[in-house]
Structure formats: C-alpha cells, structure tokens
Amino acid sequence: MAAIVILGAGVMGTAFSVLLADCGHKVFLVGTHLDKDLIQGIREHGTHAKLKVRLPDGVAPFTHDQLGEVLSNPPDLIVFGVNSAGVEWATDQLTNYLQASVPILMLTKGLAVKDDTICILPDIVRRRWTGHGLQVGGVAGPCIAGELAARRDSSMVITHPDAALRDWLVRLVNASYCHARPSQDIVGVEACAALKNFYALGVGFANGLLTVKGPAENGALMNNVAAGLFVEAVREIRYLIDFLGGDPASVYGLAGVGDLYVTCQAGRNSRMGKLLGTGLPYSEAKAKHMPDETIEGAELALAIGATFQRLLEQRQIARAQLPLAITLLDAVCRDQAVQIPWNRFYTAP
Amino acid sequence: MAAIVILGAGVMGTAFSVLLADCGHKVFLVGTHLDKDLIQGIREHGTHAKLKVRLPDGVAPFTHDQLGEVLSNPPDLIVFGVNSAGVEWATDQLTNYLQASVPILMLTKGLAVKDDTICILPDIVRRRWTGHGLQVGGVAGPCIAGELAARRDSSMVITHPDAALRDWLVRLVNASYCHARPSQDIVGVEACAALKNFYALGVGFANGLLTVKGPAENGALMNNVAAGLFVEAVREIRYLIDFLGGDPASVYGLAGVGDLYVTCQAGRNSRMGKLLGTGLPYSEAKAKHMPDETIEGAELALAIGATFQRLLEQRQIARAQLPLAITLLDAVCRDQAVQIPWNRFYTAP
Numbered sequence: 001m002a003a004i005v006i007l008g009a010g011v012m013g014t015a016f017s018v019l020l021a022d023c024g025h026k027v028f029l030v031g032t033h034l035d036k037d038l039i040q041g042i043r044e045h046g047t048h049a050k051l052k053v054r055l056p057d058g059v060a061p062f063t064h065d066q067l068g069e070v071l072s073n074p075p076d077l078i079v080f081g082v083n084s085a086g087v088e089w090a091t092d093q094l095t096n097y098l099q100a101s102v103p104i105l106m107l108t109k110g111l112a113v114k115d116d117t118i119c120i121l122p123d124i125v126r127r128r129w130t131g132h133g134l135q136v137g138g139v140a141g142p143c144i145a146g147e148l149a150a151r152r153d154s155s156m157v158i159t160h161p162d163a164a165l166r167d168w169l170v171r172l173v174n175a176s177y178c179h180a181r182p183s184q185d186i187v188g189v190e191a192c193a194a195l196k197n198f199y200a201l202g203v204g205f206a207n208g209l210l211t212v213k214g215p216a217e218n219g220a221l222m223n224n225v226a227a228g229l230f231v232e233a234v235r236e237i238r239y240l241i242d243f244l245g246g247d248p249a250s251v252y253g254l255a256g257v258g259d260l261y262v263t264c265q266a267g268r269n270s271r272m273g274k275l276l277g278t279g280l281p282y283s284e285a286k287a288k289h290m291p292d293e294t295i296e297g298a299e300l301a302l303a304i305g306a307t308f309q310r311l312l313e314q315r316q317i318a319r320a321q322l323p324l325a326i327t328l329l330d331a332v333c334r335d336q337a338v339q340i341p342w343n344r345f346y347t348a349p
Numbered sequence: 350m351a352a353i354v355i356l357g358a359g360v361m362g363t364a365f366s367v368l369l370a371d372c373g374h375k376v377f378l379v380g381t382h383l384d385k386d387l388i389q390g391i392r393e394h395g396t397h398a399k400l401k402v403r404l405p406d407g408v409a410p411f412t413h414d415q416l417g418e419v420l421s422n423p424p425d426l427i428v429f430g431v432n433s434a435g436v437e438w439a440t441d442q443l444t445n446y447l448q449a450s451v452p453i454l455m456l457t458k459g460l461a462v463k464d465d466t467i468c469i470l471p472d473i474v475r476r477r478w479t480g481h482g483l484q485v486g487g488v489a490g491p492c493i494a495g496e497l498a499a500r501r502d503s504s505m506v507i508t509h510p511d512a513a514l515r516d517w518l519v520r521l522v523n524a525s526y527c528h529a530r531p532s533q534d535i536v537g538v539e540a541c542a543a544l545k546n547f548y549a550l551g552v553g554f555a556n557g558l559l560t561v562k563g564p565a566e567n568g569a570l571m572n573n574v575a576a577g578l579f580v581e582a583v584r585e586i587r588y589l590i591d592f593l594g595g596d597p598a599s600v601y602g603l604a605g606v607g608d609l610y611v612t613c614q615a616g617r618n619s620r621m622g623k624l625l626g627t628g629l630p631y632s633e634a635k636a637k638h639m640p641d642e643t644i645e646g647a648e649l650a651l652a653i654g655a656t657f658q659r660l661l662e663q664r665q666i667a668r669a670q671l672p673l674a675i676t677l678l679d680a681v682c683r684d685q686a687v688q689i690p691w692n693r694f695y696t697a698p
Contacts, residue, residue: 052567142576150565153691155577179577179691216499218401227491227611228504228528231603238601252587254580254695257606262576342502342528346603 001025002076002172007090009035009061012107013081014048015145021058022151022175028070029055030062032082032089039063053149064093071097077172078102080125083294084110084303087121091128103165105158106138109193111300113307118244120190135161137169138186140193142258144267148178155179157255159186181254188246192237192255197297199233200263201273201331202324205338208277225340226264232324232345233260239321269297281335301332320347350374351425351521356439358384358410361456362430363397364494370407371500371524377419378404379411381431381438388412402498413442420446426521427451429474432643433459433652436470440477452514454507455487458542459649462656467593469539484510486518487535489542491607493615497527504528506604508535530603537595541586541604546646548582549612550622550680551673554687557626574689575613581673581694582609588670618646630684650681669696 002025006013009031017027031039041049042061055061062070071094082090087108094104104125112124122136137160148154158173158180160166166182173180183189206226215221237260238251250256264270272295275285282298308329311317319326323344330336351374355362358380366376380388390398391410404410411419420443431439436457443453453474461473471485486509497503507522507529509515515531522529532538555575564570586609587600599605613619621644624634631647657678660666668675672693679685 142573142580144569144572146567147565147569147571147573150567150569152565152569152571152573153577153689154573155580155691155695179694181695216496216501218495218499220493220496220499220501222496222501223493223611223614224491224496224501224503226614227607228502228603230610231491231504231607234601234606252583252601254577257583258576258580261579261610262572265572265575340502342504345528346504346530 003073004028004077004079005030005070005075006079006081007067007093008032008081008083008086009038009042009048010081010083011048011051011145013079014051014055015149016079016081016107016139017059018053018056018149019173019175019178021056023173025058025172027059028062028075029059030067030070031064032086033064036063051146051149067093068097074098074100074102076102078104080104080106080108082108084108084121084296084299087124088128091125095129101134103160104134104136105160105169106136109140109190109197109296111191111194111304113304116307116310118304118307118311120187120194120244122186122190135165137161137166138190138193140189140255140259142254142262144262151175151177153177153179155181155254155258157181157183157189157253159183159189161186183250183253183255185247185250187244188241188248188250189255191241191244191246192250193259194300195237195240196256196260196263197269198300198328199237199260199297199324200267200269201276201297202233202328203229203260203264204270204273205229205277205340207270207274208279211274211278228342228345229324229340230260230264235346236322236325240317240325243317268293268295272298276331276338279337281337282332283335298332301329305329305333320344352422353377353426353428354379354419354424355428355430356416356442357381357430357432357435358387358391358397359430359432360397360400360494362428363400363404364498365428365430365456365488366408367402367405367498368522368524368527370405372522374407374521376408377411377424378408379416379419380413381435382413385412400495400498416442417446423447423449423451425451427453429453429455429457431457433457433461433470433645433648436473437477440474444478450483452509453483453485454509454518455485458489458539458546458645460540460543460653462653465656465659467653467656467660469536469543469593471535471539484514486510486515487539487542489538489604489608491603491611493611500524500526502526502528504530504603504607506530506532506538506602508532508538510535532599532602532604534596534599536593537590537597537599538604540590540593540595541599542608543649544586544589545605545609545612546618547649547677548586548609548646548673549616549618550625550646551582551677552578552609552613553619553622554578554626554689556619556623557628560623560627577691577694578673578689579609579613584695585671585674589666589674592666617642617644621647625680625687628686630686631681632684647681650678654678654682669693
C-alpha cells in the first residue's frame, strides 16, 4: 500500500483517486482553491459533483489550505491533477511544503513556452522546482475520466525517467479494469497527450461542415472528411514529436492514435472544433457558446501560438509539414475562418 | 479524357463512376449478374437505387452480357468494383474478352489464400490472368461510397506497380472534392484496406458491451474501451503488413488509421462487431440480425481463418502479437463468445 497525494480535485484527479483507492492505496485528494465546493460536496455526500461517482473509503478529501498538514508526512507519490494553467502554482505549493524529494506523476496535459521554445509540462515543473532533485513522469492514454471512475476498461501509458519507478507506477494501478503500460518516451507521450486536444479541434471541423451543409440528399454525412482530418492530425503530431525530441513512434500507440480517437468522439475540444467548422470565428464561438468552459486544445494554441509562428519563420519547423496546425492556429489566435487546406495534406514524411 | 470500364455496379463501383465522370472521363458501368435491377433502375430513372444519387451523363450503364461489346474497343483502364467473392469471376470475364493488356485498378478489398498462404487480391488477379502481362493496382482510403458519390471531400490512396501509371491514375481523379495520393506499397495498402473491415468488428465490441451494461450511473459510456481496441487493431495490422511483405508504415496513413477510423464510425462491420460484443455467437448474430448482408470483415475471417491458424501453429506469425485477431477468428470461425484479452494487448513491437 502506498500513500499518495493528488493535487487537484477536478474530474481527472478524482477519477485517478478512485483507481488508486481501488488498488488498495491511501489517497489524499487535495483540492485547489477552485475546488472548494467539490471538496465540500465530497465531505457532505461522499460523491464528486462533476464526476458523479461515490468515492471509495480509501480517498480522503482535503482543501488546499490543508496541504502543509497533508505533506507533513512525505507521501510515496504526488500526482498533479491540476489543469495546465495551475502547474506552476502547484509546483510552488510543493516547494513550500516538501522537505524531501518525492516522485511526481502528472495527469495535467499541455505544452508551454520556456526560453523561447516549446516544451512539455514535466520540464516546466522540473525547472521551477527549487528543492531537491526531482523526477517527473506522466500518465496519458485514451482515458475519459468519467469512464475510468465508473470502472470501465481503460488503457493508459505511464512514463517516468527512472525505469524502476516506472515499473512500480505501472504495478500501482493494477486494477482489473485498468490496462497500464510503461513507456520511456516522456517527451513523445506528453506531446501526444497535449496535441491530441489541439488536433481534436481540427477533426471536429467535419461536424461543423455537416451542421452547415446537412446530410446530402442520399443521406451522406461527413465521415470521409473526419477521417482525412484524423490522418493529417496523426501525421503532424508525429512530425512535432520528432521536432520536440521525442520518439515519433509514440503517436501510433495509446497516447497518440488511442487518445486522439477517444477525444474526437466527444468532449469540449470536439465541440469547439465543430463550431469553428461552421465558419464561426473563435472569439465568437467561445463567447457565445462556451464562455465558461476551458478548451484545452485552444488554450494550447494560445500558449504556444506566437512561439510556433517564430519557429515557422525561422524554418525550425516546416510550413509544408503542418498545414492543419497552421489552420488551427490561424483560427484560434487570429480569429480566421476555417478553410481546410486539403491540397496540402498528406505530405510524405 | 479516358475511356474507363467499371466492372460491378454496387455502391463503390458506382460512386467511383460518378467521380470519374465528374473528371470528364467516359465511363462504362457494367453490372454483374447480381446487379441487373440496379442497372435497370439507372436506365429507367438515371439513379442508383442503393447509392441514391443521379448519375452524370458521362456514365453509361450496361448489363453483364454486354461486356464483350463494351470491351470490343479496349478501354484505357478497367476498374474492379465487384465484391471480394467476385474477383475470380471478373478476372475470367476479362480473359474471355480482352485481347490486349489494359491496366487494372481494384476497388475490391480482401485477402485470399493461394498456395497455402495469405495474399492480397491483386495477386489473385495477376495469377489467374491468362492473357498478356498484367499490372494491377488498387484504390484504398477513408472513402464511404455514399459520401464520395455526394461529392463530399474524400481522401484516397492509389497504388500501382508502374510509377508512371500510378501518377496518371492520381491525375485521373482530380476532382475538387477528391484528395488522392500515390503509394508504391501495394501490399501494405491492400492489406490495410482488407484488414480494417476485420478489425472494425473488434472495435465494435465496445458498442456491444455498452448495449449489455448500459451507460454507468454517472453517464459513462465505453469510449475508452473502443479507443483501446482501436490502438490494438492498428498495432496488429502493422504486424500483419510486415508479415505479408508490405511497408508497415502504410498503416499510419489514409489506408490504415484513416480507413479504420471511418469504418469504426458506421457500417456493417461495426454493427456485426457490436452484436458479437453483446456475447452473441457469430452464427446466431448473422442468422438473426444480418442474414442478407455481406459482412466483409467476417468474410475475410472465414476466407483466411484456417490458413491463419496454420501460420500460428507453425510460428510463422506470433500468437503474442495477435490477441485481437485470434479473438475475432475464434468468434467468427468457431462461434466462441467474445472476451477481450486486455492483458495481452499493446505488446511492444
């Protein structure tokens, strides 16, 4: 049995707490200041208001002001369940309270800019950390939180730079419904997990076109369009992983095509992609239809857009390899109407 | 302008005739003996009864007994639009009537057994051909016939052993809504196109499980299950392409993940997979629910099942690399109830 602190009580952090408790671990689920109501709800009813599941006894809920108390006994593992905007805050909290180094596993997904280039979030945490040496891994994969929390068969990839720790982490989540596999490619897996949200916006264009044009007279939908966008997304993610220094093959596994597949079936990124596909400018789609929702794929575009543009201009990345990414960035960062650049798709690698 | 004979007036052959006519070619659409009513309908109303589109003027309909007449002037290209069971019949028809060699392009997808091993359909045609030297290529990709015929953006891969012919074929389908790319990997592309039907049965299991278990109390569906099956399908197709002598990278393009994606969204293979996922034996699912439908993925299993078994026993292919294929073959060829072998999935390549 391990003692595990999860920082962030959103749907993914909490679903992971269910999994860990099911595996016999003692879980300290610590909400951020944004999670007060969720933690309060768990205390009162035993259920998480958004995830809509009853939490097992092995999960103990805490508010963010109790973090010091929780960390007074260093746990075996700390899991980051905050959203991408909360990574630096969470890291600072830990440096305030932790005396010894504890392995960190990130559920949080995204890319960030540091020193004028694009990097994965575990690198942000490592660089910001002012305490002892720190090793950061991550979890990725086709794993919708609500399904994991409902104990439906779910697959995931676990990365960590330390091979022994990686294997230990895989054994840690050994529930019958959880199918975890190790990977040593932290950069590739984390990049896949972040980029799938971004590219799911693009695959979502197909539903937008369907909304505008409707089914054809013979009942035809837009599945061919969606599949074409899916292929181009996979091709471009591969290219970007290679640029970021990861293993391009990661895009063909759970964290890549698997997670992209599941992300394209439903969710906020798909819905925003559909709105963009109808021809709406991003600012209007966001303000009118999804004002209070965090759209991770669009957040990613806004976070890396300017740097991406500079990398294109300096030819560190090739415009010809990234037509869908450029279309997406033009839509989100410059409010341009979407036109799918079919004739630039499927460039040979 | 080219003169092109399409043999087979099913939905895919006819959708391709629309594309070719839109590109300015003269198309002779010759139905098989099974297509009499369809050809009759086209003559009377100008529309194809199953595809539900009006055919352009450039498409001229013929019945199978007119094939000799049609071929009396050798066309520039012959397209096979028959189903996989009709390939040998179609080849024999051509050897009866054709005096000169004409390039052949196959829409028909499948694998077959010849000389006790598994091979792609263009090889079957080449071996059966008794006339002049013959070069056979194929079309694959995420291309639902009804959507292509409705002129919705559709992507495809065109293979042919002759590079100049391959490029000519790509130029031949240069409609604004058609995004064709050449590939020299005939084996890999054809294997992808055939195996996607087979593996779509497997991804369909997720919908069957959802039917049995229903949504969870928190509304959770089975998308994580579907995505996991999708990843394993991609991994196994890659392995099988390598065994068959193709380029494993083809699975990551239009003919592979693209066509698998679109095939998993809808269609007969998905529906049969769903039935199998509920626990129904194949024979019962077929007889009760889909008695009059050709399920290409199941036909493939029945065609290659015994040979596949022998290849496993002789360790020419590795059991550990093919857990989903084995589950599917056990279901279709041996009527065994489906149990997803999660712990054998995602084996490292």
